[in-house]
């Protein structure tokens with residue numbers, strides 16, 4: 001069913017993840033239509049992408065002409081109707097099931113019959129999201145990791161009704177985006193978050209149990225366990241709200257105490273300390 005020669009990809013939601021996915025798309029030669037709810041949010045994402053591509057030019061990893069050509073391949077819209085010609089649409093909006101259900105239902109009325117609909121959800125069920133549409137066979141998970149342009153993995157998540165050819169097409173597109181795709185089924189947290197969320201929560205509990213500072217905990221896990229960045233730095237990068245939401249969603253489904261978010265980060269989330277994006281989390285950012 002899925003067209004093998006997809007040229008145009010839609011990305012809905014251009015926050016940190018959506019902007020990163022759009023960047024991967026234009027760098028890989030796809031035309032990307034990025035949709036945000038306001039023009040200003042779209043332009044903010046475009047500036048972010050332009051900045052990271054400029055850093056690659058500065059470091060000799062990309063030609064200035066290639067950067068210009070890649071940026072030309074990105075168009076912005078506030079209208080879902082502008083995604084009508086996309087062979088693949090990747091949803092990267094807020095992690096709210098109702099919002100995703102409404103979006104997928106609306107998208108189905110806009111895109112072609114053979115357009116693949118992918119979700120970048122990290123903790124919701126792809127099968128539940130697919131239930132919003134009359135053709136759930138074309139829905140698949142494409143779960144990227146933060147920061148999407150740098151993290152090599154993409155989890156290709158087969159929902160209950162996803163067809164083999166849709167999963168295969170998503171896998172091939174993941175490869176063309178320069179990623180190392182893996183295939184998995186639609187279980188809570190898929191592969192990485194099933195392991196990483198409780199592990200990060202254990203780390204954060206140790207803050208209070210061992211009365212260790214965030215700096216020393218990060219030093220412990222980088223210098224003592226070889227992690228590329230410490231758990232507090234990582235949770236600040238991912239977003240404390242995102243991490244709390246993913247923990248709650250997995251706890252609700254699996255009922256494993258380690259999945260539940262430690263009270264300390266729930267309090268931080270409630271106080272608006274969301275990590276890098278709000279300027280303050282475990283650390284302060286300018």
Ligand code: CAA
Nearest residue numbers: 020052055122144145146147149150151193228229234238
């Ligand atoms: N988008 C695009 N480019 C970016 C970027 C971003 N968000 N962030 C950084 N870059 C670019 C920058 O241009 C940077 O170079 P300059 O500083 O010279 O401008 C370049 O990438 C390299 O950045 P770093 O020097 O910071 O790279 P590094 O070698 O230190 O590695 C890292 C950074 C890959 C993030 C590494 O620290 C790492 O692997 N950290 C662990 C991250 C991780 O575990 N992510 C998964 C989170 S869990 C998740 O995402 C699941 C979920 O569902 C919530």
